[in-house]
Amino acid sequence: MKLDxxxxxxxxxxxxxxxxxxxxxxxxxxxxxxxxxxxxEIDHYKDIFSRTNQSFKHQKNSKKLILAQKKDNFVYNGxxxxxxxxxxxxxxxxxxxxxxYNCEYCYLQGMYTSANIVVFVNIEDTIRKVRxxxxxxxxxxxxxxxxxxxALENIARFTEDWYNEAVNNKNITIELxxxxxxxxxxxxxxxxxxxxxxxxxxxxxxxxxxxxxxPSLNNRLxxxxxxxxxxxxxxxxxxxxxxxxxxxxYYDEMISTIFNKIDSNKxxxxxxxxxxxxxxxxxxxxxxxxxxYLLAYPFVxxxxxxxxxxxxxKQLIEFVNQTLKKYIDSKKIFIY
Amino acid sequence: MIYITTAMYIEAAPFIKKLGLKKKEGYGKxxxxxxxxxxxxxxxxxxxxxxxxxxxxxxxxxxSKNDIIMNIGICGAKKxxxxxxxxxxxxxxxxxxxxxxxxxxILYKHPFKESSILTVYQSxxxxxxxxxxxxxxxxxxxxxxxxxxxxHNIHIxxxxxxxxxxxxxxxxxxxxxxxxSDIIINWIKERIENVDESIKILNHEEILTIKEISKVxxxxxxxxxxxxxxxENYKVRNNDIISILNSYKNVEICTQKREGKRxxxxxxxxxxxx
Numbered sequence: 001m002k003l004d005x006x007x008x009x010x011x012x013x014x015x016x017x018x019x020x021x022x023x024x025x026x027x028x029x030x031x032x033x034x035x036x037x038x039x040x041e042i043d044h045y046k047d048i049f050s051r052t053n054q055s056f057k058h059q060k061n062s063k064k065l066i067l068a069q070k071k072d073n074f075v076y077n078g079x080x081x082x083x084x085x086x087x088x089x090x091x092x093x094x095x096x097x098x099x100x101y102n103c104e105y106c107y108l109q110g111m112y113t114s115a116n117i118v119v120f121v122n123i124e125d126t127i128r129k130v131r132x133x134x135x136x137x138x139x140x141x142x143x144x145x146x147x148x149x150x151a152l153e154n155i156a157r158f159t160e161d162w163y164n165e166a167v168n169n170k171n172i173t174i175e176l177x178x179x180x181x182x183x184x185x186x187x188x189x190x191x192x193x194x195x196x197x198x199x200x201x202x203x204x205x206x207x208x209x210x211x212x213x214x215p216s217l218n219n220r221l222x223x224x225x226x227x228x229x230x231x232x233x234x235x236x237x238x239x240x241x242x243x244x245x246x247x248x249x250y251y252d253e254m255i256s257t258i259f260n261k262i263d264s265n266k267x268x269x270x271x272x273x274x275x276x277x278x279x280x281x282x283x284x285x286x287x288x289x290x291x292x293y294l295l296a297y298p299f300v301x302x303x304x305x306x307x308x309x310x311x312x313x314k315q316l317i318e319f320v321n322q323t324l325k326k327y328i329d330s331k332k333i334f335i336y
Numbered sequence: 337m338i339y340i341t342t343a344m345y346i347e348a349a350p351f352i353k354k355l356g357l358k359k360k361e362g363y364g365k366x367x368x369x370x371x372x373x374x375x376x377x378x379x380x381x382x383x384x385x386x387x388x389x390x391x392x393x394x395x396x397x398x399x400s401k402n403d404i405i406m407n408i409g410i411c412g413a414k415k416x417x418x419x420x421x422x423x424x425x426x427x428x429x430x431x432x433x434x435x436x437x438x439x440x441x442i443l444y445k446h447p448f449k450e451s452s453i454l455t456v457y458q459s460x461x462x463x464x465x466x467x468x469x470x471x472x473x474x475x476x477x478x479x480x481x482x483x484x485x486x487x488h489n490i491h492i493x494x495x496x497x498x499x500x501x502x503x504x505x506x507x508x509x510x511x512x513x514x515x516x517s518d519i520i521i522n523w524i525k526e527r528i529e530n531v532d533e534s535i536k537i538l539n540h541e542e543i544l545t546i547k548e549i550s551k552v553x554x555x556x557x558x559x560x561x562x563x564x565x566x567x568e569n570y571k572v573r574n575n576d577i578i579s580i581l582n583s584y585k586n587v588e589i590c591t592q593k594r595e596g597k598r599x600x601x602x603x604x605x606x607x608x609x610x
Contacts, residue, residue: 007530009445014427016439038450040428040439048439053401055486062443243610290535296572298608312610 059115070120087140096147102212110281151180181215183223198235203250273336350517383476410497428452431475
């Protein structure tokens, strides 16, 4: 029998809040924003986030919000699986765990046992740590890997916090990656050179079938266009490129749509890469989503991570790269 | 399958009657009542009994993570928070003895009020407690069942019977539960309509065929597991697996392991074609 979604509670019907952050200013704002949600006090976010026998798949249909205090691991070294775009001192932060979207290929379903969203409200402590690290060196910092910070901007307002830091600290270059169409939430701020807005774009067929809850390609591009017009530094990410039937048709259509709408000269760079994920994460993803078409591909194991066969990887990269070159200077294309 | 536990018969009676449950033998000291889609067990009062009773029944049944399990019963409540007869879905359980807290997922809409509940080891007659409601089973019930089923399939529904101010008459409990049983039963029926989808990919025939082929090819246990996974992935991609399997169904029994390996490799190549 199929799940009747009308019988489910709406997202964030319940907000679980650590007692230690009940009086934090962000907590108060979030409670005000969700004034109809039920509030449940908790001792530690892991009491709810790390329980056994949670169904990631079902929780995705009625996500709850958990507000907590980050006590350690404020900043991580950049992952080998992510492009550093030639930057030294590559770091990332994780002040929100999990995402409001439900992409079938997302590694988060392999990383976390819960689909609920944890917001560590004490972002000021992460920013302080970043300030310490960047005191004597330039750093490249990705702030939206384990979530989509812009999609949650109306709730947490972390983009604004990081922007304020970027304005005052020229030793950091921030990348915010998003699939959202929520540029309007930051449209009133003046762009700075050391803050890159990076949009992940997928063909409409993929968005519709494999990226649950995400805005359409057109809506994402509307946001990109507005950001370009405002003068933001823009990165486009066609990553992960997925090996699906007729991929040439879908990616060709998408690339043409992008550059019909956006002036390629106004794009800082484009990152492309095929689907890849750590072996252990893949195992968890597969366990939670056995019927996934994308995850049923006969992947190969390459030095601890799972990826397409070399033949298919090359096919995908070459096709997308060649198509992009028709529109944009090849020096601007970064291939992972 | 839906499982319901109550501490006392008096709490179970309206559900047994209205859901047409029949008493079943073979459950030792526990009274168990069943119909085709529902099993009700009376565990006895207290944390240990609540945990032991349902664990005993789980040991006898083929429990699945997708099964739904409910504890229904009476509870005490703070006078300024709830009225006698209020139905409550518990969203937080606090064990008085260990101070541990538990949180069942509340994914489904329901017509009840929500509250935390404090589980105590013996009756208390004092309103000066941290929680809004009090009972004697929830933490034991939750601890036991959360090892077996998904968090969103655990429901603890309580009916307020008193304000922790003295002994309650049996007839009063009976009438209070009787009165509220319809609203609970209606919700149970709604929940039954939304039992989770099966996550099985291969059907019975396909699994049997894989077993037969594995035997004929003399596959090791590891190879057999790989075979199953390859078949599952192939079926997800192509909506069919039996046609490939059938073409190997009648191969002769391999006398040498090498021959089995060669054939398995041949099957593997077909199954990973994309």
